[in-house]
Amino acid sequence: MGLTHTSTGAGAAEGALVLRRSGPDQRVVALAGNPNVGKSTIFNYLTGLRQHTGNWPGKTVANAQGRCTHRGRGYVLVDLPGTYSLMAHSAEEEAARDFLCFGGAEEGGGRRRADAAVVVCDAACLERSLNLVLQTLELMPRTVVCVNLMDEAAARGLSVDLEGLSRLLGVPVVGTSAGRGEGLEALMDAVEGVIQGPAPVPCAVTYPPPVEAAAAQLAPILADRLGDRIPARWAALRLLDEDPSLLAALTAASDWNPRTDGVVQETLLRIRMDLERAGVDRLALRDAVAARLVGEAEEIAGAVLARRNPDSGGRDRRLDRILTSRATGIPVMLLLLAGVLWLTIAGANVPSDLLASGLFWVQDRLTGLFTYLNAPDWLHGALVLGVYRVLAWVVSVMLPPMAIFFPLFTLLEDFGYLPRVAFVLDHAFQKARACGKQALTMCMGFGCNAAGVVGCRIIDSPRERMIAILTNNFVPCNGRFPTLIAIITMFFVGTAGGPGRSLLSALLLTGVIVLGVVLTFWISRLLSATALKGTPSAFTLELPPYRRPRVGQVVVRSVLDRTLFVLGRAAAVAAPAGLVIWIFANVQVGGLSLLDHCTGFLDPFARLLGLDGVILMAFLLGFPANEIVFPIIIMAYLSTGTLTEFSSLEDLHRLLAGHGWTWLTAVCTMLFSLLHWPCSTTCLTVGRETGSFKWTLAAFALPTAVGMAACLLVATLARLAGLA
Amino acid sequence: MSIQQTLAALQVGQSARVSQVEAGPAMRRRLFDLGLIPGTQVTCTARSPAGDPAAYLIRGAVVALRGRDAGEIRVSLLPEPGGTA
Ligand SMILES: Nc1nc2c(ncn2[C@@H]2O[C@H](COP(=O)(O)OP(=O)(O)OP(=O)(O)O)[C@@H](O)[C@H]2O)c(=O)[nH]1
Numbered sequence: 150m151g152l153t154h155t156s157t158g159a160g161a162a163e164g165a166l167v168l169r170r171s172g173p174d175q176r177v178v179a180l181a182g183n184p185n186v187g188k189s190t191i192f193n194y195l196t197g198l199r200q201h202t203g204n205w206p207g208k209t210v211a212n213a214q215g216r217c218t219h220r221g222r223g224y225v226l227v228d229l230p231g232t233y234s235l236m237a238h239s240a241e242e243e244a245a246r247d248f249l250c251f252g253g254a255e256e257g258g259g260r261r262r263a264d265a266a267v268v269v270c271d272a273a274c275l276e277r278s279l280n281l282v283l284q285t286l287e288l289m290p291r292t293v294v295c296v297n298l299m300d301e302a303a304a305r306g307l308s309v310d311l312e313g314l315s316r317l318l319g320v321p322v323v324g325t326s327a328g329r330g331e332g333l334e335a336l337m338d339a340v341e342g343v344i345q346g347p348a349p350v351p352c353a354v355t356y357p358p359p360v361e362a363a364a365a366q367l368a369p370i371l372a373d374r375l376g377d378r379i380p381a382r383w384a385a386l387r388l389l390d391e392d393p394s395l396l397a398a399l400t401a402a403s404d405w406n407p408r409t410d411g412v413v414q415e416t417l418l419r420i421r422m423d424l425e426r427a428g429v430d431r432l433a434l435r436d437a438v439a440a441r442l443v444g445e446a447e448e449i450a451g452a453v454l455a456r457r458n459p460d461s462g463g464r465d466r467r468l469d470r471i472l473t474s475r476a477t478g479i480p481v482m483l484l485l486l487a488g489v490l491w492l493t494i495a496g497a498n499v500p501s502d503l504l505a506s507g508l509f510w511v512q513d514r515l516t517g518l519f520t521y522l523n524a525p526d527w528l529h530g531a532l533v534l535g536v537y538r539v540l541a542w543v544v545s546v547m548l549p550p551m552a553i554f555f556p557l558f559t560l561l562e563d564f565g566y567l568p569r570v571a572f573v574l575d576h577a578f579q580k581a582r583a584c585g586k587q588a589l590t591m592c593m594g595f596g597c598n599a600a601g602v603v604g605c606r607i608i609d610s611p612r613e614r615m616i617a618i619l620t621n622n623f624v625p626c627n628g629r630f631p632t633l634i635a636i637i638t639m640f641f642v643g644t645a646g647g648p649g650r651s652l653l654s655a656l657l658l659t660g661v662i663v664l665g666v667v668l669t670f671w672i673s674r675l676l677s678a679t680a681l682k683g684t685p686s687a688f689t690l691e692l693p694p695y696r697r698p699r700v701g702q703v704v705v706r707s708v709l710d711r712t713l714f715v716l717g718r719a720a721a722v723a724a725p726a727g728l729v730i731w732i733f734a735n736v737q738v739g740g741l742s743l744l745d746h747c748t749g750f751l752d753p754f755a756r757l758l759g760l761d762g763v764i765l766m767a768f769l770l771g772f773p774a775n776e777i778v779f780p781i782i783i784m785a786y787l788s789t790g791t792l793t794e795f796s797s798l799e800d801l802h803r804l805l806a807g808h809g810w811t812w813l814t815a816v817c818t819m820l821f822s823l824l825h826w827p828c829s830t831t832c833l834t835v836g837r838e839t840g841s842f843k844w845t846l847a848a849f850a851l852p853t854a855v856g857m858a859a860c861l862l863v864a865t866l867a868r869l870a871g872l873a
Numbered sequence: 874m875s876i877q878q879t880l881a882a883l884q885v886g887q888s889a890r891v892s893q894v895e896a897g898p899a900m901r902r903r904l905f906d907l908g909l910i911p912g913t914q915v916t917c918t919a920r921s922p923a924g925d926p927a928a929y930l931i932r933g934a935v936v937a938l939r940g941r942d943a944g945e946i947r948v949s950l951l952p953e954p955g956g957t958a
C-alpha cells in the first residue's frame with residue numbers, strides 16, 4: 150500500500166526513469182515478468198530498497214531502479230511493471246516493453262539497453278510465465294530465467310525440473326523463493342555469467358511456414374537499418390503485426406521511422422500480398438504467432454513440471470466462496486472494512502492521548518525556556534504557539550490512526566484480498582460503464598490519492614482510465630481519515646472511549662466511506678453518459694492465489710515508513726502553516742486580525758455550506774496536505790479564544806462547541822472533507838498522468854462541486870426542518 | 874459428443890474446452906497472452922455476488938471475465954469428473 154516516499158506524495162509524481170549508473174562498468178539488468186510473480190520482492194532483496202510489493206497484479210506501474218553489488222561488481226537493477234506479453238496493450242506494459250527493446254535514457258544523455266534481462270516466472274503458473282520468456286528470448290539472448298515462488302509451488306505439490314528447463318530454453322534457469330531470500334545469490338551468479346560469457350543461443354519458436362517466410366524476407370532489410378540495436382527477426386515479426394505503439398516507440402528511440410522508409414514499406418506490401426494469397430491476413434497472422442507461443446510454452450511446461458497431488462487450488466476456491474459469493478461477498482467486505490476501522494479507532498485512542506499529553510508537556514517546558522531566556526513574546530508566539538503547536542496536533546491526532554490503519558490494510562493487500570474487492574464490485578462499475586480495475590485504484594487511494602491516480606495506469610481503456618482518475622478523490626486518503634475519526638468521536642459517539650463506542654465510530658466511518666464509493670459509481674456513470682461517453686471495454690482481472698502475509702515485515706515497514714513520512718510531511722507543510730496562522734492571528738489591520746479578515750470574508754459563503762469561515766479557510770490552507778486541515782482549524786480557534794490547556798478530544802470538543810459547532814457543522818465538515826479538491830500533490834499527479842490542463846481542472850472541480858452541493862443541500866434541509 | 878455454448882454460460886465447477894475466440898482484436902490478444910487459445914481447457918471457479926463477472930481457471934491462473942466478454946468465447950462442455958454432463 151502507498152506507504153513510502155516513493156509511492157506517496159511527491160514520489161508518486163516522478164516522471165520517466167533516467168538510469169543512474171555510478172560508473173561505466175556498472176551493468177544494467179532488467180527484471181521483467183508477468184504481474185504479481187515477485188519481481189519487486191526480488192528487486193527489494195537485492196537492492197535493499199523498499200519498492201512496494203503486494204499480492205495483486207499491477208502493483209508496480211512504472212520502472213524503478215536500484216543498485217546492488219555482487220562479487221565486487223556493481224549492477225543497476227530495473228524493476229519493470231508486470232506484463233503478460235511484449236505485444237503491449239496498456240501504458241505500464243508499454244513501459245516494460247520499451248525498456249527491454251530500447252533501454253532507458255541515461256543521466257548525461259544517450260540511451261542504454263539492459264546488459265541482461267531476468268525474466269521472473271511463477272513456478273506455480275509456469276506455463277503462462279514461459280510465454281513471456283519465449284518472447285523475451287527473441288529480443289534478448291542474454292537472459293536469465295528466474296523461477297520464483299518455488300516455495301508456493303512445492304506447497305501445492307508441484308516441482309520444476311530446472312535443469313531440464315534450462316536445456317530446453319538454452320539460457321540459465323535459477324529457482325528462487327524471493328519471499329525468504331532463497332536462491333537470489335545464485336540468480337546474480339547466473340546474471341554475471343550471461344553478461345561475462347558469450348551470448349547464449351536460446352531456443353527460437355518456429356512459427357507457421359508462411360510467417361517464417363515473411364519474416365525471413367523482411368529481416369535482412371531491417372538488420373541493415375537496426376544494426377545491433379534490436380534483433381531483426383523480432384522487429385520483422387512486429388512490423389508484420391503492425392503494432393502501432395511499438396512503431397511509435399521505435400521511431401522515438403531511434404532516428405529511423407519504418408513508416409517513411411520506402412524500401413521497408415514496399416517489401417512489407419509485397420509480403421502482405423503473398424501472405425494474403427496464402428490465406429493469412431493480418432488477424433490470422435497475429436493469432437498464429439500468439440497461438441504458437443502459447444503452444445510452445447505448453448509443451449515446455451509439460452516437459453518440466455511434475456505434480457504430486459492433483460488438487461492444488463482447493464483452499465483458495467473455498468476462500469473465494471466465502472469472500473466473493475452472492476450471499477457473503479458484500480457483507481464480508483463491509484465487515485472487513487468496519488473491522489479494520491474499528492481496530493484503527495480503538496487502537497489509536499490511547500497513543501493519541503499519550504502523545505498529546507507528552508507533546509503539550511513539552512510545549513509548557515518550551516514556554517518556560519523562552520520565559521527564562523527573556524525571549525520576546527512574538528518569538529515565543531511564532532515558534533511555540535505557531536510552529537510547534539500545529540506540529541504537535543498533527544502528530545497526536547493524525548499519526549496514530551494512520552500508523553494503525555496502514556499495516557492492517559497492507560495485511561489484507563498481501564493476503565490477496567484487493568482483487569476480490571474488484572471482483573465483487575465489478576458489477577457496479579459495469580453499470581457505471583467503467584472498468585472493474587477502478588476498485589483497485591480506489592483501494593490505493595485509501596493510502597494516497599496521488600498513488601491511486603498513478604495506479605490508474607493498470608486500466609487499458611483511456612476513457613475508463615480518465616474516469617478512474619477523476620473520481621479517485623472520492624475515496625478518503627489517510628490524510629483525511631483521522632479528521633473524520635476525530636469529528637465522529639467528538640460529535641456522534643462521545644469521547645468516553647470503550648469498545649462499544651469505538652465500534653459505533655467505526656460503523657459511522659464505514660458509512661462515510663460507503664458514501665464515497667456510491668458517489669464514485671454515480672459520478673462514473675454520469676461521466677460515462679456525458680464528457681466521457683462510451684461503452685465499457687473488455688478487460689481481464691487476475692485473482693492471484695491467497696498468500697500468508699509476512700506480518701512482521703508489513704508491520705515494521707509500514708509503521709516506520711509511515712511514521713517517517715508523516716513526520717516529514719508534517720514538518721514540511723504544517724510548520725510553515727502554523728507560522729502563517731499565528732502571524733495572521735496576531736497582525737492587526739484596522740482593529741481586526743488578518744485571520745478575522747480572511748475568515749470573515751469566507752464566513753457568509755461557508756455558512757451556506759453549513760461550515761464557517763475558519764473551516765473553509767483551513768481546507769484552503771490544507772491544499773498542500775490534508776493532514777493539516779484539522780490542526781489548522783484548532784489553531785485558528787485557539788488563537789482567538791482564551792488560551793487554556795487543550796490536550797484531549799474532550800477539550801477539543803468544548804473548544805469547537807464554543808465556536809458554534811453543532812452536529813450540522815460536524816456533518817458538513819465531514820462531507821466537505823470527503824468531497825473537496827484533491828491535495829496539491831494529487832493535482833500535480835493528475836496533470837502529469839493526463840497531460841492536460843483541462844482534465845486536471847476537471848479533477849479539481851468535480852469533487853469540489855459535488856461537495857459544495859452536498860453541504861448546501863444538507864445544511865439547507867436541516868435548517869428548513871428546524872433541526873439546526 | 875459435446876455441447877456447444879459460450880464461456881459465459883458455464884456453471885461454477887463446470888469445465889469446457891475453448892473452440893473459438895470471437896472477441897475484438899485487443900481483447901483477443903489479451904486472452905491469447907493469458908493462454909486462452911482454441912483447445913485450452915477452462916473451469917469456472919466462482920461467480921461474483923451479482924453473477925457477473927465470473928472467474929475462470931485458465932492454465933493454472935484464475936482470471937475474472939465479464940459476461941459480455943466471456944460470451945464471445947465459444948466452448949464445448951467437458952463431462953464433469955464424476956458426472957454425466
Ligand atoms: N510465498 C512466496 N511469496 C512471494 C514470493 N515472492 C513474492 N511473494 C509475494 O508475492 C506477492 C507479489 O510480489 P511483488 O514483488 O509485488 O510482485 P511483482 O512481480 O512486483 O508484481 P507487479 O508489480 O504487480 O507486477 C507479494 O505478496 C509477495 O510477498 C516467494 O518467493 N514466495
Ligand SMILES: [Mg+2]
Binds near residue numbers: 189209229
Ligand atoms: Mg512489482
